[in-house]
Amino acid sequence: MKILSAAQIRQLDxxxxxxxxxxxxxxxxxxxxxxxxxxxxxxxPAEAGEILVLCGPGNNGGDGLAAARLLRxxxxxxxxxxxxxxxxxxxxxxxxxRLPKAVPAAEVAAGQLPAIAPGTLVIDAxxxxxxxxxxxxxxxxxxxxxxxxxxxxxALDLPSGLFANAPQPAGSPVVRAAQTIGFGLPKxxxxxxxxAAYVGEWRIEDISLSEAFIAATxxxxxxxxxAAVAGALPPRPRFSHKxxxxxxxxxxxxxGKMGAAVLAAxxxxxxxxxxxxxxxxxCGYDIFQISQPEAMCxxxxxxxYLSELPExxxxxxxxxxxxxxxxPASLALLRQLLKAANASKxxxxxxxxxxxxxxxxxxxxxxxxRLPENTVLTPHPKEFERLTEPARDDYHRLELLRDFATTHRxxxxxxxxxxxxxxxTGELHFNSTGNPGMATGGSGDVLTGLLLALRAHxxxxxxxxxxxxxxxxxxxxxxxxxxxxxxxxxxxxxxxHLGPALGEWEK
Numbered sequence: 001m002k003i004l005s006a007a008q009i010r011q012l013d014x015x016x017x018x019x020x021x022x023x024x025x026x027x028x029x030x031x032x033x034x035x036x037x038x039x040x041x042x043x044x045p046a047e048a049g050e051i052l053v054l055c056g057p058g059n060n061g062g063d064g065l066a067a068a069r070l071l072r073x074x075x076x077x078x079x080x081x082x083x084x085x086x087x088x089x090x091x092x093x094x095x096x097x098r099l100p101k102a103v104p105a106a107e108v109a110a111g112q113l114p115a116i117a118p119g120t121l122v123i124d125a126x127x128x129x130x131x132x133x134x135x136x137x138x139x140x141x142x143x144x145x146x147x148x149x150x151x152x153x154x155a156l157d158l159p160s161g162l163f164a165n166a167p168q169p170a171g172s173p174v175v176r177a178a179q180t181i182g183f184g185l186p187k188x189x190x191x192x193x194x195x196a197a198y199v200g201e202w203r204i205e206d207i208s209l210s211e212a213f214i215a216a217t218x219x220x221x222x223x224x225x226x227a228a229v230a231g232a233l234p235p236r237p238r239f240s241h242k243x244x245x246x247x248x249x250x251x252x253x254x255x256g257k258m259g260a261a262v263l264a265a266x267x268x269x270x271x272x273x274x275x276x277x278x279x280x281x282x283c284g285y286d287i288f289q290i291s292q293p294e295a296m297c298x299x300x301x302x303x304x305y306l307s308e309l310p311e312x313x314x315x316x317x318x319x320x321x322x323x324x325x326x327x328p329a330s331l332a333l334l335r336q337l338l339k340a341a342n343a344s345k346x347x348x349x350x351x352x353x354x355x356x357x358x359x360x361x362x363x364x365x366x367x368x369x370r371l372p373e374n375t376v377l378t379p380h381p382k383e384f385e386r387l388t389e390p391a392r393d394d395y396h397r398l399e400l401l402r403d404f405a406t407t408h409r410x411x412x413x414x415x416x417x418x419x420x421x422x423x424x425t426g427e428l429h430f431n432s433t434g435n436p437g438m439a440t441g442g443s444g445d446v447l448t449g450l451l452l453a454l455r456a457h458x459x460x461x462x463x464x465x466x467x468x469x470x471x472x473x474x475x476x477x478x479x480x481x482x483x484x485x486x487x488x489x490x491x492x493x494x495x496x497h498l499g500p501a502l503g504e505w506e507k
Contacts, residue, residue, distance in 0.1 A: 001228065002214055003188050003221035003430070006129045006164040012184070015213040025091045027207070028059065031183045032066035034205035035156060038181060039067075040074055048121050051078040052114060052151075054142065056126035056160070057085035057092060063156050064125025065095035072103055080105035081114040083126060083139060110138055116149035124175045128157035129187065134172035135161045143173040155180040159198045164189055167393045174198045184209040188221055191418040191430045192394035220402065222429045224421075224471055232468040233505040234459045245274035246316040246456025250295075250449070251333065253323045255304040258284035260323030260355070262291045263442045263491050264449035268319075269294050270498040271453030271469070277315070281305050305329060309336040312343075317350040317456035321357030322445040331360050338370040348372030350455040350462065354448040355383075362386030371408050374424065374462040376451055378413040378444065402426050411466050413451075415444060419470050423463055433474025435489075437481045442491030447473045450498060468505075476501040 004012060017024055053068045055061035061083070068078055080099070084107045088096075099105060108114065116122065124146070126139065135143055143161055146153065153175060158164060161174035165188040168174060180190070180202040189195045190202050222228075237244070248268055253261035261280050268276050269292065276295040280288050285299045300306050307329035312318065320337055324330050334357055341349040351372060353361065358379050361367055365387070379387060381397070388404055391397035398420070405412045405422035412422040417436075421429040450473055454465035479500055480493035 001185065001223040001225055002217065002219050003186055003191075003223055004214075004217060004219055005188075006132070008217055008219065009129055009164070009185070012209055012213050012217070016208075016210040019210050019212070020208075024059075025062075025094050028062050028066055028091050028095070030207045031063055031205075032070055034183065034207050035063070035067050035181055036070040036074065038203070038205055039071065039154075043121070045074075045076045048076055049119075051076055051121050051123060052116060053078055053080045053123045054083070054114075054126050054146070054160075055080055055092075056083045056139070057088040058127065058130060059089050059091055060125050060128030060130070060157055060160075062089060062092040062095045063128070064123060065092065065099055067123065067125070067156065068103060069095065069099055072100055078103060079114075081142075082107050083142065084108065108138060108142055110141070113142060113145045116146060116151050118150040120149070120151045122146060122149075122151045122153045124153055124155040124160050124177060126160035126175070128160075129164045131158070131161060132163060132166075134169050135174075140173045143175050147173075147176050153177045153179075153200075155199075157182055158187060158189065162189055162195060162198050165395075167194070167395050176200075179203075181205060183207045185214070186223055191420070192398075193416065194394045196417075220427050222427060223432060224429050224467055225432045226471075229468045229471045230505070232460065232464045233502060234457075235506070242274035245272055246453075246458060247275040247277065247314055248273045248452045248456040249310070249312070249315040249318040250276060250278040250322075250452060251306055251309075251318065251320040251324070251337070252278065252445075253280040253284045253288070254306070254325035254327070254330075255281065255283045257323030257325065258287045259442065260445045261288060263445040263495060264319065264322040264452070265292045265295050266492070266495040267446040267449030267498060268453045269449075270495055271450040272502065273453035273456050276453075277310075279306060279308075279310055302329065306333050309333055309340060312340050312349055315349065315456075316458060317352070317452055319352035319354065319448050319452040321352075321354035322448055324356040326356050326360055326363075330356070331364065334360050335367065338367060338372075341372050342370065350374065350376075352376045352378065352448055352451045352455060354378045354444060358383045359386060368408055371410055373409045375408075375410045376413065376455065376462075376466055377410055378415065378448055378451065380415045380444065384412070384414055398428060402428060411462060413447070413466065413470055415447070419474070421467055421470055429467060431470050431474055433471055434477050435474075435481050435486055437484070437486030437489035438474070438477040438494065440490055443473075443477070443494055446491050446494045446498075472498065472501045475504070
């Protein structure tokens, strides 16, 4: 699913009207109908109580007027507060005239802001995607009044005052919505941590916008849902054998951190790899052999950390980092790996780099020039900052992410609530699966192991493998949370549910 800019969304609406021979007020009615259908499925008239609808003078306000009329027809009680303006849109005026006279509708005035009791259900239809400057004056006063009221707020299209694809100036007022209902496609603003307090939980309602325009419109931003990864996991041939699905090498573990190696190995095995060999420090030999009997084990001669790189010829992919530590010998190992992975110019060895290996790259950035093309890096925001620079805000971080991936010709998995995959071509793919229960030690090691398995699979291209891995990792976390709850979820639960998550594509 594509994520379009505010300007592209306006053009999408215009093209839809032309293609489908609609009046703009008819498309507005379609959006209001979709909203009311969702709303009535969530709240009965008794649960909603008297609804307050805040309407601006533009088309977002027109959506609110149309929704109010339809809700009234469905038996809901409501009142409207209209933000005055010197000029309102024609569609706003049309829906204002259609509003039943029985619905109270009063203009907001300075010093006479609408009363909002705690718990009141409020529909925010003041300003939508078209908002491109901070709210001031009466509009700002109304938003601040709403935010202070402890109401239940549902935003239509976008919380008023929030920009669709750019940061707000510090201190500018923005509605704090509990829920946001968008139409057609998600907005970039939905995916960024700095906007979470404004957007709340969001969903997209389909209003049959132009599919041809969406398909033809270029954008760097994408949203990975189940449809995006359908077909990414090839079926297993009847006469396949363990060599069919690749031999992977895992370089992981140090004294006190062998759990990371065990989790990554378990995820790699559950991710469908044919063979797995783990290079671990000697101190972890017994732990690893007992914990992961399906994997082969190559203990390093050093007891507490890794220092030796095995011959890479037998392997189709390698991962380094989980529990590695940052001993000087481990830095030397990383240098050896980058040099050896590039030895074959015909096909550099696919690499997955995580955790302490990322921190070593951050301390020795000259090594970034040695990354083989399509290397996968899996940083969390702090690790990414060590590779680049502190970000001014979440939008700046996305710019840094794109620049890094294109400059170093790599795939970067920036972990978070909507884990973002950056490609060497400058695309950013936000993931739709996962939950807060996955914010637990070891879940990143699980992702590394799963990505290693998929990169060792010769039939899955690099981008498709990583996008599928990120999605399946989150999906496994969702399945695990159904069993354990979010608070009780641990990384091992994610490993156990990787098979069922990937099995959804095998069907």
